[in-house]
Amino acid sequence: MRFWRRRLxxxxxxxxxxxxxxxxxxxxxxxxxxxxxxxxxxxxxxxxRRALVAFGGVERYKEEHRDARRTRWIEELRQDARYATRSLxxxxxxxxxxxxxxxxxxxxGTTIFGAVHAVLLTRLPYPHDERLVAISLEDSPTNRWHxxxxxxxxxxxxxxxxxxxxxMEVRHATVAVPGTDPSLEQLxxxxxxxxxxxxxxPIHGRVIxxxxxxxxxxxxxxxxxxxxxxxFGGAAGGSTQVIGQxxxxxxxxxxxxxxxxxxxxxxxxxxxxxxPVLQLxxxxxxxxxxxxxxxxxREDVTLDAAARDLAAISERIYPQWASSFQDRAARVAPIxxxxxxxxxxSRTLGLLAAAVALVLLVAVANVASLMLVRAIGRxxxxxxxxxxxxxxxxxxxxxxxxxxxxxGAGAAAGLAVAALGLKALVALxxxxxxxxxxxxxxxxxxxxxxxxxxxxxxxxxxxxxxxLRRDASAMGGHGSRLTGAGRRARTLRGxxxxxxxxxxxxxxxxxxxxxxxFVRLLxxxxxxxxxxxxxxxxxxxxxxxxNDSAVAAYWARALxxxxxxxxxxxxxxxxxxxxxxxxxxxxxFDLLDRPVPPGGAQPVSPWVASTADYFTTLGVPLxxxxxxxxxxxxxAPPVVVVSHAWAMRYYPDGRAVGxxxxxxxxxxxxxxxxxxxxxxxxxxxxxxxGDVIYAPVTQGWPRWLNVFVRTAGAPTEVMGRVExxxxxxxxxxxxxxxxxxxxxxxxxxxxPRHWTTLLGGFAVVALGLAAVGIxxxxxxxVSTRRREIGVRMALGARGQSVVxxxxxxxxxxxxxxxxxxxxxxLSGTRWLADTLFSVRATDPPTLAAVTLILMAAxxxxxxxxxxxxxxxxxxxxxxxx
Amino acid sequence: xxxxxxxxxxxxxxxxxxxxALGALxxxxxxxxxxxxxxxxxxxxxxxxxxxxxxxxxxxxxxADWRLTPTGRRAKFYTLSAAGRKQLATERSQWRLFSxxxxxxxTA
Numbered sequence: 001m002r003f004w005r006r007r008l009x010x011x012x013x014x015x016x017x018x019x020x021x022x023x024x025x026x027x028x029x030x031x032x033x034x035x036x037x038x039x040x041x042x043x044x045x046x047x048x049r050r051a052l053v054a055f056g057g058v059e060r061y062k063e064e065h066r067d068a069r070r071t072r073w074i075e076e077l078r079q080d081a082r083y084a085t086r087s088l089x090x091x092x093x094x095x096x097x098x099x100x101x102x103x104x105x106x107x108x109g110t111t112i113f114g115a116v117h118a119v120l121l122t123r124l125p126y127p128h129d130e131r132l133v134a135i136s137l138e139d140s141p142t143n144r145w146h147x148x149x150x151x152x153x154x155x156x157x158x159x160x161x162x163x164x165x166x167x168m169e170v171r172h173a174t175v176a177v178p179g180t181d182p183s184l185e186q187l188x189x190x191x192x193x194x195x196x197x198x199x200x201x202p203i204h205g206r207v208i209x210x211x212x213x214x215x216x217x218x219x220x221x222x223x224x225x226x227x228x229x230x231x232f233g234g235a236a237g238g239s240t241q242v243i244g245q246x247x248x249x250x251x252x253x254x255x256x257x258x259x260x261x262x263x264x265x266x267x268x269x270x271x272x273x274x275x276p277v278l279q280l281x282x283x284x285x286x287x288x289x290x291x292x293x294x295x296x297x298r299e300d301v302t303l304d305a306a307a308r309d310l311a312a313i314s315e316r317i318y319p320q321w322a323s324s325f326q327d328r329a330a331r332v333a334p335i336x337x338x339x340x341x342x343x344x345x346s347r348t349l350g351l352l353a354a355a356v357a358l359v360l361l362v363a364v365a366n367v368a369s370l371m372l373v374r375a376i377g378r379x380x381x382x383x384x385x386x387x388x389x390x391x392x393x394x395x396x397x398x399x400x401x402x403x404x405x406x407x408g409a410g411a412a413a414g415l416a417v418a419a420l421g422l423k424a425l426v427a428l429x430x431x432x433x434x435x436x437x438x439x440x441x442x443x444x445x446x447x448x449x450x451x452x453x454x455x456x457x458x459x460x461x462x463x464x465x466x467x468l469r470r471d472a473s474a475m476g477g478h479g480s481r482l483t484g485a486g487r488r489a490r491t492l493r494g495x496x497x498x499x500x501x502x503x504x505x506x507x508x509x510x511x512x513x514x515x516x517x518f519v520r521l522l523x524x525x526x527x528x529x530x531x532x533x534x535x536x537x538x539x540x541x542x543x544x545x546x547n548d549s550a551v552a553a554y555w556a557r558a559l560x561x562x563x564x565x566x567x568x569x570x571x572x573x574x575x576x577x578x579x580x581x582x583x584x585x586x587x588x589f590d591l592l593d594r595p596v597p598p599g600g601a602q603p604v605s606p607w608v609a610s611t612a613d614y615f616t617t618l619g620v621p622l623x624x625x626x627x628x629x630x631x632x633x634x635x636a637p638p639v640v641v642v643s644h645a646w647a648m649r650y651y652p653d654g655r656a657v658g659x660x661x662x663x664x665x666x667x668x669x670x671x672x673x674x675x676x677x678x679x680x681x682x683x684x685x686x687x688x689x690g691d692v693i694y695a696p697v698t699q700g701w702p703r704w705l706n707v708f709v710r711t712a713g714a715p716t717e718v719m720g721r722v723e724x725x726x727x728x729x730x731x732x733x734x735x736x737x738x739x740x741x742x743x744x745x746x747x748x749x750x751x752p753r754h755w756t757t758l759l760g761g762f763a764v765v766a767l768g769l770a771a772v773g774i775x776x777x778x779x780x781x782v783s784t785r786r787r788e789i790g791v792r793m794a795l796g797a798r799g800q801s802v803v804x805x806x807x808x809x810x811x812x813x814x815x816x817x818x819x820x821x822x823x824x825x826l827s828g829t830r831w832l833a834d835t836l837f838s839v840r841a842t843d844p845p846t847l848a849a850v851t852l853i854l855m856a857a858x859x860x861x862x863x864x865x866x867x868x869x870x871x872x873x874x875x876x877x878x879x880x881x
Numbered sequence: 882x883x884x885x886x887x888x889x890x891x892x893x894x895x896x897x898x899x900x901x902a903l904g905a906l907x908x909x910x911x912x913x914x915x916x917x918x919x920x921x922x923x924x925x926x927x928x929x930x931x932x933x934x935x936x937x938x939x940x941x942x943x944x945a946d947w948r949l950t951p952t953g954r955r956a957k958f959y960t961l962s963a964a965g966r967k968q969l970a971t972e973r974s975q976w977r978l979f980s981x982x983x984x985x986x987x988t989a
Contacts, residue, residue, distance in 0.1 A: 006939055021931065024908055024957050028927065031909040054927055061928035068932040068939070 010069040021065055025058055076394075077401070084402040094374055095406065098367045102410025104765060105363030106451050107417025112349070112356045113447045114422050118438035119345050124338060126198045128296075133303070133334035135165070135293025135310065139601055144333075147291040149283040151332055154317045155293060156193075161306035165295035166193025169278055172704060174541040174734050176248040177231055184539045184734040187249070189278035197296040205243045205258035212257075212277045220277050221247060222258040227273030249276050251543025251732075286325035287664070295334065306334045325665055329601065345432050351831060355507060355762045360451075362503045362766045366773045368459045369496035371403055373780050375463030376489050396464045403460030404453060411452035418444060428754055462492060490781070494813040497777050500770040501817025501854065502824065504763070508850040509825040510832055511763035514756040516846050517836040521752055526579040526745060527681035527690065528618035532569075533708065533741035534715035535577055536722060539734050540703045548634065551701035554729060561725040562707060567718040569710040572614030575702050576606075577737075579682040580748035584608070587693070590662040591650065592671055602665070605646060606683055609702050610694045615641075615678055617710045623647075625657035625676030628696040632675075638663070638699055641676040645690035686748060687837040708741075715740040755835060767854065770817075771861040778810040778865035789869050790877025799870030806866035807859070814858035818851060893925065893933050895976060898961060898969040901943060907956040908934065934959060942968050 010017060032051035036042055042050070052058070088095040126132060137151065138144040147155075152167045159165065169189045176182040195207040203225060212220050228242040246253045254276050297306055310332040318328060375382070385395055419440045426436055538558075545551045555573065562571045576584055587607035596602045612627035614620075623644050632639050647656035660671040672695075680690030697705070707726070711718045723735050782789070789802055829841040839846065900906060900914045911934075912927045937943045942965030948958045961969070 020957065023955070025928070025931065027907070027954060027956050028909040028912075032927070035913075056926040056928045058928065061931055064929070064932040065935055068935045 014066075014069075014075070017069070018062070018066075021062060025055075025061070029055060029058075076397075080398050080401040081405060083398065084405050088402060088405065091374070094370060095409075098370050098406050099409045099413060101363045101366050101769060102407055102452075102455065103413035103417055105360040106407075106411050106414030106448055106455070107421055108356045108762070108765075109360045109451055110414055110418035110444050110448045111421030111425060112352050114418060114438050114440065114444045115425060115432060115435055116349050116353065117441075117443050117447075119349060119432050119435055120342065124341065126200065129338065130336070131297040131299070132197065132337035133162075133295050133297060133306065134337050134340040135295055135332060135334050137289065137314075137330050138333045139329040139331070143601075144335075146289045147293050147332065148287050148289045149280045149291065150286050150317060150321055151289075151314075152280070152291050152293060153283075154313050155295075155310065155332060158313050158316070159295075159309055161298060161301040161309040162197075162295040163298045164193050164196035165293060166191045166195070166197050167278060167280070167291040167293055168194055169290050170292065171290070172539060173250045173276075174248075174539060175274060176251075176732075178246070182248070182541070182732055182734045184537070184736045185274070186272070187274055187276060188272050189276050191278050191280070194294050197294050199296070200260060202258035203261045204240050205256075207258050207260075208275070208277050213279055215279045215281055217277075217279070219249075219252060219254045219279070220257045221249065221254040222260055222275045223247075223256055224260050224273045225262045228256075228259050247274065249274070251541040286321035293332075294337070297334075303334060303336065310334060328598075347834075348432060351835070352758070354828075354831070355510065355759060358503045358507050359762050359766050359769075360455075362500050362769045364455050364458055365496045365499045365503070366769045367403075367406070367455075368462045369493045369773060369777060371406075371459050372463055372489055372493055372496070373776070375399065399464050400457065400460035404456030407452040407456035407459065408449075410455070411448040414452075415440065415445060415448050418448065428757060462496075493777050493780075497770075497774050497810075497813045498817035498820070500766075500773045501814050501858065502820040504766040504770045505818055505821025505850065505854055506825040506828050507759070507763040507766045508854055509829055509847055511756070511759040512846045512850040513829060513832055513836055513839055513841065513843060514752070514759050516843065517839045518749070518752045518756045520839060521686050521749055521837045524682070524686040525680075526686065527679055528578065528620060528741075530741040530745045532711045532713070532715060533618070534711055534719055534722065534738070535741055535744065536707045536709070536719075536726065536738040537577075537736040538705055538707060538726060539736060541732065541734075542703060544730075544732070545703055548701040551703055552698070554733075555697075555701075555705075558726055558729045559707075561729060562709060562722055565718065565721045565725045567712050567721065569712055570613060570617045571707055571709045572611045572617040573697055573705045573707060574610040574614045575608045575705060576683050577706050577741075577744055578618075579745060580685040581683050584684060587664050589664070589672075589693070592660045592662070594650075603650075605691045605693050607663075607693050607695065608683065609697045609700060609705070610641075611697055614708055617708050618681065619710075620681055621679045623677040623679060624654070625674070627676055627678075628698070630698070632696045633698055634700075636699075637670060638672045639675045639696065640672055641678055641694040642674050643680050643690050643692040643694075644677055645680045646692060647674075647677045649689075649691060715742075752835075752837070767857055770854070771857045774810055774814055774858055775861040775865045777813075778806060778862055779868070781809065782806060782865060782869045785869075786872060786877045789872050790874040793872065794874040794878065803863070803866045803870050806869055807862040810862040810865070811855075811858060814855065814862070818854055818858075821854075822847065822851065892976070893929065894937060895969070895972045896923070896925075897930070897933060897937060898942065898965055898972065901959055901961040902966070902969060905948075905958045905960040907950070907958050909956075911959070937965070940968075941965075 029048070029051050032054065033044065033048045036047040036050055037044060040047070055061075124132065135155065136144045136146055147167065155165055167190070170186060171189070172184055173187050174182045175185045175187070190208060191213050192208045192210045200207065202222060205222070207222055208220060211217060223242060232242045232245070240259070242256050242259060245256045247256060248254075260275070297303065301309075314330060314332045318325075382395060386392075422438050422440065426438070540551055540554060545554060559571060559573070562568060585607045586604045588602040588604045590596055590602050610628075612629070615622065615627060624647075625641070627641060628639070642656060647654065650656065651659065656674050656677055659674045661674075663669065663672050678694070681692065682688065682690055683692055707722070709715070709718065709722055719738055719740075723738060726733070726735060792802060793799070825847065826842055831841075833841040896915055897911060900911050900918065903914075906914065908930055912925055912930055915923060915925050934943070934945070938945055938959075942962055943959045944962050945957050945959050947955055950956050
């Protein structure tokens, strides 16, 4: 502290300190003179001379005094900065373009850093988040599913490795507060253990407690502060007033007992406003598997130890429930909560970071070559400085200061770019958890400044390395720039240009592969015609539609009304919305003619409830057998219709109709018969296989169904009337997600579209920079070789051949860069393999195409630059210099 | 002419602290007292006193303020601080140890 205070004082009051020192020294010499005069009877002049000699050089000690203040370097830095700023302002074109290029590079880098920081580096908002685990079942590291009540109860009773454990069930439910329309929301029903494990404290009231979990206890819920304020008014105390209020959840009253602080309302990755209590009934079979376990490891227990503890529990409970569950390999397993919450985010960000790093490096190489040209232009100035006694270190510092100032300006502008970039990334980029929380903050500013210093150092180092060679001063007298250092400069610039091309090619390759994959994805047949097709999601509240007959009764009234609505051609029901349903049910099955041995993993397939007119409405053809009929009732033997892809996978001979299987491991249930095969409709995404098993709604009514309506005109015109028809049956049923199917088809390819746009944007920026880089280099070559070109022309060379010579000169560097870049691309694009659809990561046509694009850009830039050489008038050129 | 000795590197600080232990002095006063105390043996480049004084002040061992001399002239007077007094004691014992060791080597 003291050190810096003194430095600061010395820096601020340098002149004052100098004055004081002058006075002190003057007094010293006066007193010494007087003393000498008295003792030796000397003249005053002689005494003064001897006093000065004894003192030993006033100026020398003043300098030493200044050194002792240790502020010299700061003063010189200030001088350097002032000088560098002045000289940068004198060449605005250079400075502006350099700052712009750096702003793009640093801005892009800072944006991605901001995303990485928000998504990967920020801790979860719970104390000691590293000890939090999610608990699920797995039979291999890639096949995981949720827990059942049986598993959760066993974990609660038998585990030794967790300090607390809770369960959460995430499902849709209708929510109504007095005075508002019911709405369908995704809610997390939780046990008290979830709050204990996460160590979440309410800001008002209490959280859910163990007594609330008992079946039959009054139902309670805790809510988020933001929701409380929004629903019960933003006035002060709004969030306390909510306590004691009643919320109807699936038509069951729940009393609000507590309010969670904003920011912690995201319990274990589920953004939610309302957290009702989860009351688990005693199980009568092993399934269903709908619970997410949340636990906190004890301080002395490692993840591995916990995994062994929990796996032992699975072994013990397996025999008790073997009649309803035969996957002996299934284990209860803890997974770090961070890993669950972040999912693929680190891979996504890794790809983004790699792309951005390439752009930043291209920008650096670009500016470095600009700096080099500038330094060569200032050759004489530097030589003069050396001759006037400027040390190499001092001149080097001057050059580096200049580039650091450029980079600093680039960082400042880059931060502005990053602020916009973050917004664009949230809006346009691939989905990343917690990205919406990313803000331009100190960490991002620090990153930008750090990058700027680094870039400034690198960019400034190249002219320094070039100019401060031993022979630098020997070049002073000559006007020619093409000898010695000049030739080295050209090689160095060529290397920079080649580097830019080498870095741009992988980016172009990645963008090209994504584009190729995206186009192929768009060409995939979704299996239906989305035009003139409308979908409405209908969620019947469980309280009023408790059983199949209630649900069947609703639809028996609702479907005819929808069909009678004007503009409706036909209507059908289905549980999922093609071409991509995120919450799809997968069910395991065991073919009777090809049983899986006991303990083995059975095949699984999407399992979807539907009506026969769903297929006719969507225009899905019946390939074999029959569709559902009214005879397929709950009392009749269970039947299903399968998709063509399913049929071909298990019965390639095409004879799937009539086959039977055991569904869901229920060996006591009657086997299910395949009665028909229909055309493929994608339900898990266009890039996935088309396997689907359709079960008739009449043999098990889901409470949530989608009404599909084929309309005569535009679906949006009919939408209001269809909704009104549904409301006329029961106004208390929330309708949700109504809209044309064309929008869904578009939405299903949003992620690949984002990727393609993003990588394409980066590639275009890099391509532009590389083209500008080679253009700049060649333009400079033309201007320095005017004389030589003039001589050639005077000796009869035609403009064409001169241009050709220069173009090939530039293309040499571009080709070298492209060759290296191809190598990089071939080894690097396999990172993309998982993201690509039906395109290999080394797809030769794509790589050839991007290579051609890059070469064409290089050729164009070279030609534009070299063209000027043809216009050189030999007479003027030779008179110059 | 008396024989003169060059100052050993680093001993100037110790000597300045010692002269100031006897009371506040200005620059010329310090250099005069050094000569007197060493019987004119020690040669101190008088100018080198000033950077040294700044360093000592920087370290907080001495403090400086402007006062009037008995003859009525304005001068910067240096005084020893508490930290300086402690430093003097340390440096003195270190010096004794050092000179004793050198003496032993030379007489061996």
